[in-house]
Amino acid sequence: MNVGIGLPNTIPGTDGRLLVDWARHADAGPFSTVATLDRLAYDSIDPFCALAAAAAVTDRVALATMIAIGPLRNTALLVKEAASVDAVAGGRLTLGLAVGARLDDYETAGVPHSGRGARLSEQLAALRDGDGLGVRRDLRLLVGGNTGPAFARMARYADGYAHNGGPPRAFDRAAAGARAAWSDLGRPGRPLLWGQGYFALGDEDAGAAYLRDYYAFTGPFAERIAAGNLTSARAIKDFVRGYAEAGCDELILFPTVADAAQLDRLAEVLA
């Protein structure tokens, strides 16, 4: 299993230049990937912009959206944007897409919330089709979501599954759903399985406060997500081991505190 690191692109107040430094730093290792989250109606930096910047200052790491909310975007522009980031990154992009969970992102984008699943499917079909927009037919696609239709969409159009976080047992259950759908759709081999978690090594109160705010829309779940923040070397190692045992191919650890020291501490734990 590879372990990648998230960019702090959705932590409010993050200095844009910090993102660039963060990516450069991550390129020095031991991380396999730098990845972004996506939020429209929130103080955050656009994932494609962040990854384009990261592409410019890195040579080694893979770049990934984990995930980007496809249906908020015009399909052709989404395909163009993904193809462009992939191009400036020299083919290092993995594009994870999902419908997202927040109504206000849709309202802000002026895009209807209903029908979002079918629209995501159309976008995935467009990405696979190429559509003359310069996207590679073998661009690696991941799809997220925990429902039957999401697993089916993943298995129909993508190369793998992007899980939305939680303890290894939750990942394991979702991975079984992804594999079952993959087989049902007659895909050869098996889906790539990507997982994610949050960490704060030091300054854990700030990390918890961020998660409570970021997930405030989930009501009581925000507190539970905050409680799941990995705040010790031990917790991170257990989490990494649990995901590896559950068959995860790539685990992305997202920061909850926008401080470059967090990256160094995580590198130390993983070394």
Added chain:
Amino acid sequence: MRIRIAGAGPAGLQLAILLKKADASHDVTVVERNAPDATFGWGVVFSEETLGALRDADPETHLRISDTFARWPTVDIRYRGRLLRSRGHAFSAIARRLLLEILQRRATDLGVVLRFRTEVADVAELAADADVVVAADGVNSFVRRAYADELGARVEAQGCKYVWFGTDLVLDAFTFIFKQTDVGLVQVHAYPFDERTSTWIVECPEDTWRRLGFDAMDEAESLAACEALFAEELDGHSLLSNRSLWTSFQLVRCDSWHRGNVVLLGDAAHTAHFSIGSGTKLAMEDAIALSQAFVRHPDRIERALVDYELERQPVVERFQQAAGESAAYFTRVERYAHMEPMPFAFNLLTRSGRVTHANLAQRDPQFVRVLDAWFHTGGQSRSGAVAPPPMFSPWRAGAVALRNRVVRATADAKRLPELAAGGAGLVLAGPVAATPDGRISHDTPVLDDGWEALADAVHAAGAHVGVLLTHAGRRGSTHPRARGADIPLREGGWQLLAPSAIPYAARMPVPRAMTAADMAAVRDALAGAARRAARAGIDVLELDMGHGYLLASFLSPASNRRDDEYGGDRLRFPLEVLDAVREAWPEDRLLAVRLGVMDGTRRGLQLREGIAIARELAEHGCGLVDVVAGQTLPEAPRADYRRGFLTSLADRVRAETRVPTLVGGYLTTPDEVNTIIGAGRADLCLLEVPDTELERQVLARPPEPVAAVAVA
């Protein structure tokens, strides 16, 4: 801490005891609206696991409880005049009244204040006056209802109608009784809980309940009617009532179990159907977990409550899932009433998914030995017989006698001999098209004349060979599936056919609505392929009516919008094809159909109709239904993917039509296969074996020769 607990049931009292034990300075008061000796129901069941947790948490209580327990290792199943006994199950039960007495005494000894006959008037007021308010006030929780929206609380009826009696018949086993009446099956769940008394729960589906007239009876009348119905099993003993009224089980679920400093415990937060006997167990374990969370986070109440939820919710969800399966089993058990006692009993024991062939073999090795032998011999086993497990029992249909119940499938026909050598009874190639224009993609094989060698190689390996014969319909002309399914070819594609001119998915071409000539051509092509398959020595022909391919697209109202007789009767064209193929296929060889029994969308094909279609296919000579679902439309809101996601559908098809079934749905272990086959949920299983590291290690190359390593 000032802790106020609403409800002096087992959970509330247990929590009070544990909190007071952890810190005697805690100010703990339990408020209960009823009198100390008021209790409903009879005995409650515990598991060994709960007892272990209780022993660690409070040895004194554990000792007193276990002194008065009824314990027994057996489950008795009374069905069709037989008694089947399974051993090795560790049950224990106690009179609820006695359990409460013990807990009340222990709580009082530790300095907990118990206030009976006291209503909680206002939760907010209570919460303002305490550090923590615990709602342990049961399934009808007053506190939960006060905060229903914030907690995301949902309550719904689940399972059969039931009534909770006692009896002075002292049983020596957990006893299930299935009683056939002329209006339906009625079940009893009964178990002892002390030296004089047993719990005796009677249940049946609501329509049976009405037909038996229970809806119009009062307490005494229904007791008398139940006594009469089970006179033989009660053996002269009486049923006892304790406000025993017919009711429906209330399934309680909440997104969150706490709000501010108010937290739900036990039945107030969640219930699990009584037929897996885990309500008291879950409640007591909640109490232990909550008390420990307070110890871990002494001054951070919110953190403790979140920790408690994080620990307990996944456990409770698993039990609710199992309990839901069990409750559903009892509502449909009448459909299994044709089964022989042995598979019926195994089906019952494995109903919730928590007991499988493998772990029953640990609990009760002799039961599983008898089951295996019974299965292997088709019910003709002798005393003392041994046999391989159900997966390896032979299966016969016409001239086809499979060596076992395992089916392996591959899209790459060249792999058939390898899969046959791997031990499967039947190896299935597919999808295979009859003609090039029926292919899914360029790499879909066509059933031409070159299949003899493959069939011979499979036969040489001891297996039978089948072909899944498909016409892709509107899902054709796509790229191979390496990078996705239903990705249309831009160049070099071919004309698609469908009942109506509606494309399958985004960017797929519009198919041609089939003409009479198209239909005749497709029918003849498939029949021709059947003839070639027969000549090649293929043993099983499976006609594809699933997953939105051509014949399935005729079955679904979402894709078949024709206004001619092929739309009015959506089964008409598929049946014409089946008849033509049956005619072309040797009479003694098995003709199977892969049937999509439901679409998973509101306007698509529903399961009820799917089952009726299966019945009709059987009447037209289909000897095996391969049960699948979904993919008829690309967006199916009710799609469901997990391990064994097709098992319950195959089970319904088999139980309601008695047509043999093949089921897949991501089954990856022999244990799943043994459990499904042994319980009669399907006749054959499609097994998918993942790559394993171990096989790579073991099979890579021969090990080094055994040689002594010289030491010093």
